[in-house]
Amino acid sequence: MSLKIVVCVKYVPDATGDRGFAEDLTVDREAADGLLSELDEYAVEQALRIAEEAEEAEVTVLTMGPEDATDALRKALSMGADKAVHVEDDDLHGTDVLGTSLVLSKAVEHVGYDLVVCGMASTDGGMGVLPALLAERLGVPQVTLLSELSVAGGKVTGRRDGDAATEHLEAALPAVVSVTDQSGEARYPSFKGIMAAKKKPLETLDLSDLDLDAGQVGQEGARTAVESATERPARTAGEIVTDEGEGAKALAAFLAERKFI
Template sequence: MKQVPDATAARAFTEDGTTDRESVDSLLSELDEYAVEQALRIAESGVDAEISYLTVGPDDAKDALRKALAMGGDSAIHVSDDDIECSDAFGTSLVLARAIERHGFDLVLCGMASTDGTMGVVPAMLAERLGVPAVTHLEELAVADGTVTGRREGDGATVGIQGALPAVVSVTDRSGDARYPSFKGIMAAKKKPVETLDLADLGIDPEQVGRTGARSAVDTAAKRPPRTKGEIVADEGAGGAGLASFLTAKKFI
């Protein structure tokens, strides 16, 4: 799970090129809610499953875990350490992988990307670090007899994919609408266990993560320029010719 700035808010960058997370509200990434839903559906299908949620972030990232727990599930893990701040995908995947290995797993479910970074590479990186198959960008998902199977829609074909458990799977926003937490679920989530870990618990050197360990960095960041007023083509009998001239000048035709 990832706690992200509200996508509907006016998001911005700080002076050092990092995402400004203080000026807007944060919430559970919408794309991760689809992974929560698929985990719950697998458990409801009759598979003997224990569902644990994992996030990496500051104190308020627990809100994302509580939202997921309110939807369903059993427990959660929160990795919080000041040295993790400004980690790139490599550092984030390292922290997640160590936490997953510590807890134990059969299936790791992820959203296809976060709604802030939108890189979409962490599931594949996780699979590489954990040494298990990566079954990514699924629109349908099923688990049975030690195998995960799914369907991925490509540009020119529909692809059926399967992999042996344990595995890492990511699901898209077409995999099934996420349920809303019920009042009963919200109250129950307050009593579900949330374990807090730091880098020392995971045996990670602070130099491997954060800004120091990042393999990429933002050089500059600038606000998107405001939209300019569009050009109006008046139709006084020759509107078609005027429109054609405009499109020709812009090299659209």
């Protein structure tokens, strides 16, 4: 039986560009170029490695987002994923992480899965809770923040490295896992992979395909909201202290005034 792996990926604003909020205080995704979240590249890489070690496996990349989110899917397909699914609907605008987990859980069930692989967090929201929410909605085990993982004998096993200890974890399939940026460098798409990605299947779904109502998602269905946002003040010139033997005292006074010491 083929091992079905679904990788949840996200199309995010480029962190090197100018990022901000739109008038409705959602992320302004038109002000900056978008790309596949770097942390999700590690998830794609681990899914591909597991698939390569399996006798038979299929890797599907899944995203929810605007039309341009297909760019993230094409990147994952060019890395080696077999097919892609894009959930796109105007009513998804402003969906929070709880709504996102609902949509993705429905899409994962639509695709069919044995293992769902996620990055440790998105590079725009940075919450890191989606894998746990997704596992809860699917009713399957979660094994998160792994720096190493493998699948064999109907189980996923992995290593989680903490500040004070290392944990070795396992769970029966089906399961949801998330991987950290220490799990292994993501492969760079080859020219052959980029060309092949253009011919791989990419399915588009909307809310009706997932039996969801607009009121369950978007800003209307969100349980969290941004009430206000203020632009970060422009960086000002720092204070320069000429050290003529009293530099340490000046530094200590500066830190004490700001209650750092």
